[in-house]
Amino acid sequence: MEHAIRVQGLTKRYGDNFALDGLNLEVRSGTVLGLLGPNGAGKTTTVRVLATLLRPDAGQATVCGLDVVRRANDVRKLIGLTGQYAAVDETLTGTENLLFIGRLLGRSRAESRARARELLADFDLADAADRPAKTYSGGMRRRLDIAASLVTRPQVLFLDEPTTGLDPRARLDLWATVRGLVADGVTVLLTTQYLDEADALANEIAVVDHGRVIAHGTPDEVKATTSAQSLIVKPSLASDIPLVASLIASITGATPEVDDSTVTAPVTGSTILPSAVRQFEERGITINELSLRSATLDEVFLSLTGRSARERDAAGTAETVDSPDTTKEIAA
Numbered sequence: 001m002e003h004a005i006r007v008q009g010l011t012k013r014y015g016d017n018f019a020l021d022g023l024n025l026e027v028r029s030g031t032v033l034g035l036l037g038p039n040g041a042g043k044t045t046t047v048r049v050l051a052t053l054l055r056p057d058a059g060q061a062t063v064c065g066l067d068v069v070r071r072a073n074d075v076r077k078l079i080g081l082t083g084q085y086a087a088v089d090e091t092l093t094g095t096e097n098l099l100f101i102g103r104l105l106g107r108s109r110a111e112s113r114a115r116a117r118e119l120l121a122d123f124d125l126a127d128a129a130d131r132p133a134k135t136y137s138g139g140m141r142r143r144l145d146i147a148a149s150l151v152t153r154p155q156v157l158f159l160d161e162p163t164t165g166l167d168p169r170a171r172l173d174l175w176a177t178v179r180g181l182v183a184d185g186v187t188v189l190l191t192t193q194y195l196d197e198a199d200a201l202a203n204e205i206a207v208v209d210h211g212r213v214i215a216h217g218t219p220d221e222v223k224a225t226t227s228a229q230s231l232i233v234k235p236s237l238a239s240d241i242p243l244v245a246s247l248i249a250s251i252t253g254a255t256p257e258v259d260d261s262t263v264t265a266p267v268t269g270s271t272i273l274p275s276a277v278r279q280f281e282e283r284g285i286t287i288n289e290l291s292l293r294s295a296t297l298d299e300v301f302l303s304l305t306g307r308s309a310r311e312r313d314a315a316g317t318a319e320t321v322d323s324p325d326t327t328k329e330i331a332a
Helices: 043-050 072-076 094-104 109-122 138-149 168-183 195-201 219-223 238-252 272-282 297-305 323-331
Strands: 003-014 017-028 032-036 058-063 079-082 156-160 187-192 204-209 212-217 229-235 257-259 262-267 287-294
Touching: 003 043, 003 187, 017 032, 017 043, 017 058, 017 187, 017 204, 017 212, 032 043, 032 195, 043 058, 043 156, 043 187, 079 138, 094 109, 094 138, 109 138, 138 156, 138 168, 168 187, 168 195, 187 195, 204 219, 204 297, 212 219, 212 297, 229 238, 229 272, 238 262, 238 272, 272 287
Parallel strands: 032 187, 032 204, 079 156, 156 187
Antiparallel strands: 003 017, 003 058, 204 212, 229 262, 229 287, 257 262
């Protein structure tokens, strides 16, 4: 199957607020799609719909070719879900947590125990298997949480901001885990507000804002949606920084940023470099570094949406409104 996930015209509304407003999305099998957006953009609502936890008002979504509304029970057999916060029982050991999930899913005790041992080894938790989860570090609890979502060997895994609150080392460990899952053929939909995370893990990126996809493609393709680059200049002498900043402002027409010994300004093309070099030579300014840097995902996101990927919606968001109603919708 070429695409593990297909979404067409997905809509979810709460009163006057649209959590999803005609969202379209495709995820190729065996890849990672990074779903980027600020709080309230529709990321978690999209995951809930695809994981059969929330019914859309309009549109269609399929996972592994199965409609998430009409074939919800069948879809649940093929997916795993890790939410924004670790859902492990902290009073149980690592082994007991995974056994509990296995038994709930109808596996035999022997099968559940064998799968628990396998997952604990795969996630580097074997040495902590008999310890209560409350003694685990944040990174260990997160790995155990993901392991629990893999008890059924899902074809599609939803990771909703899985590294929120983790320290840098734990984040890198989790990234390695995700890469290993994809190498084994698992399709991953990853929501995140960390632009470096999407850049490091995602084969493709979809930028979501106000319930719509506003950009889609590989990380490089998404970055190319804006032609902005940054000119970076580091003079040899700190005393030259004010003059360098003034020259860069006159050349680029933009107000440069000065950070310690570096002057940075946005530019729209590489032709600016020869002009800058001439200006510095004429004034006898020695430069240690002169370079052009492509736009980062964070800069692209700011360009596309007018706000940072981590900026909260001050007016309140539809995405937070839907949380209390999830259970009622499933039961309906």
